[in-house]
Amino acid sequence: MLPESLPEIPQRSLTSQGVLYRPLQEIEVFVEDEGSEVFYEELIYRLLDKKHRIVKVFPLRGRLNVISECQNYCDKHPALFIIDGDLSWVAGEPQPNIDRLSVNQCYCIENYLICENAAVEIAFENCGKDSREDIKGKLKWSDTRKAIESPLVELFCEFAIAHKLVPTLKTTSYGFDSVCTQHKKRALPQFDSKKSALLADTIRKAVIAESGATTYQTLRDHVYARISAIQDPLDVVSGKDFLIPLLMFCIKQVVNSNLTRDSFVLRLAKHCSLEKLRGLNSALVREITRYHDAQPVS
Incomplete structure (x- = not known):
């Protein structure tokens, strides 16, 4: 046996x-x-x-x-x-x-896998009837990036500060659900910038209460100066826990098909740009x- x-x-x-x-x-x-x-x-x-x-x-x-x-x-x-x-x-x-x-x-x-062309290719393969250009137009990844970049970078800035000054404070373990809203019972979750801002503010206040405003501000200036020098600001956001789920939701809005996370990540690895690697x-x-x-x- x-x-x-x-x-x-x-x-x-x-x-x-x-x-x-x-x-x-x-x-x-x-x-x-x-x-x-x-x-x-x-x-x-x-x-x-x-x-x-x-x-x-x-x-x-x-x-x-x-x-x-x-x-x-x-x-x-x-x-x-x-x-x-x-x-x-x-x-x-x-x-x-x-x-x-x-x-x-x-x-x-997983940040290396976040790639518009790869997302379009996966949606194209799953759809089977729309052209890549049509799918790219429906996906609107550039618009999504603009909407999520500032609030998520702000949130991960606060996470990074907390990680250094108050390591015991809960940060990334909040997960992507903490910055999403599901408007209808069976609808796909949507990124909620207000929730993201509220969570960032909660982390900020907890760090200041623990370490003081001056220490907090000094490190915040340092972290933001660093982030401003990074070519892609979204590289500071967890690809695994935040960007991958978000990209999956975007594709599911364009193509009505079941995407498992493991399959999705593997297919991104097959199609993503290798420039960052x-x-x-x-x-x-x-x-x-x-x-x-x-x-x-x-």
Whole structure:
């Protein structure tokens, strides 16, 4: 009789999984979250453009585990450990400077997937009767971006300040539902800028009460100066918990079809622009090249 599920791999053994796949790929890639490895594999496959082999990505169950395993990694085989920027990146805190560690220059890897062309392609595939241009006109992603950018950036600015000054304060765990309104019972939720502003104000007042107005304002000025220098301000907003659900709702308003989150994220990874991923591509190629350069000439 087969067991109901396979036993969970112990934490201490997660990094060693890569050894089994060495005959099949040129580099071992370790990431934070279980469930993210499939779309990571798709992104990296596209990034390497078949020039280097990659078949499996390994999740290490959390940011701190990735950092710890990277610090302890002493094998000569090519490996890259990838972590998200998170609120510490938004706040401009120094990022870990460890060999083989790559920090996504955005809130999380899902931010790289937010792409109008990818959204149009997915809607086009699901529709089957409207042209891409018609779908793009219906999607109106540019208008949606303009409507959400300022309130969501404001909210994540407050989240980042709270993360640094009052770490125990609830922030991103509020989730996307906290800034949405469902006008009718079966209608899709809509982003509500008033709810977003109210939540930002609630966080702001709690931080000021705990740390003082002067300390709060000094850090706020620093965070906003940092955000103003970022090419895409929405990169400071959680792609995973806020932007992905929002983009799904936008598509569902255009195409009446069932989209599962996992399928949607994978399809975004297949179609999204790779422009923002140049840094990750460079890190992968650099690690592979360094290994090959170190091999003795036969």
